[in-house]
Amino acid sequence: MSMSEDTENFEQLRRLLALKRHEQPPPGYFNNFSRQVILRIRAGEKGEDAAIFGRISWEAPWLQRIWAALETKPILAGAFGVALCSLFIAGVVFSDKGDVASGALAPSMDTASMPIGQVSLAAADHPFLAKPVVLQSSSTSPIDTAKIDESLLGALGKLRAEPGSLSFPGAN
């Protein structure tokens, strides 16, 4: 077969292949095509979110059980809400007090002047500690006294750490 015959035959073939250009999908097919693509993209994005939640639920089934219980029992859900609120309020209140206490506590600490082996809790200004307490941890010196101020108000006047010791009768 010569080259010219080849070319001529290919020309015939190409004319035949042109038939494929006339094959077309159902009418209106392309009107919805892009919309379907966009819908599938959106569905995929939502599917990813659902998959993340599903994975968390699958990895923590107890979380799913709690959620189901809260959904089915309104009283339990209410109690849970109240408990959460109480916890939050308590947290706020105590964090405020903690800030004041730590601010006052810091300058009253004078551990450098204390002898080695003594640990001082200087918190005379703290509302929950009435009296500074010093623990003597030396094994050679007996713990003989524990000075505890009876009055909470009395502790308010003492802003300075004082050395002290604890002793247990009969320990010697």
Add this chain to the structure above:
Amino acid sequence: MVMTEPASRKASKPPDEPADAPSEATAPVEEMDLVRRARKGDLTAYDELVRRYQERIYATVYHMTANHEDANDLAQEAFIKAFQALKSFKGGSSFYTWVYRIAVNKTINFLKQRRNKGQMSLDDLDFNAEHDPDLVALISDKTPRREVGLAELQEKLNAAMQKLSEPHRLAVTLHDVQGLSHEEIAKIMDCNVGTVRSRLFYARQQLQAYLSDYLK
């Protein structure tokens, strides 16, 4: 409307001088803007990009699979994958070439899995086919062996196409059916122009042998 080709590329243009498809050099600035917006998640912009290329992408996949349902799924999946991978699109080629490549790779992978199991589900011929002078000449030039209608010719042609290997079928589809240039096909198929020409020649020879009864 002819679905496989843009109006400017219909029978009036010889397949060896095709390509009014956008290339890197001719890609409009607007397209890059659409790509940038789509990359940020703007689905309206991406919808516009899909509309621009949906017919050509569908047609390529359809001619490769000879099955409308498969072509529908694969073309949609190609656009979805392109959207998901848009952040990795550096703009080294045109968006058009890039999407084409995704669609072609997806289709070839699909055909490898489907091999020998596929059934044809051909699209109907449009009304213009009966008036195409080339086709009229083919079916009116009757011989005892070649007294066929367009529908039969369509079926024989698609059956012959399916006998080609995927790279050869793709070369014929992109060049002789869709009218892309050798250079564009080389970019899409990720090979050099010489390979495209070689594949095209071999594919035509094969088709010629399969369809000898219907050719002069």
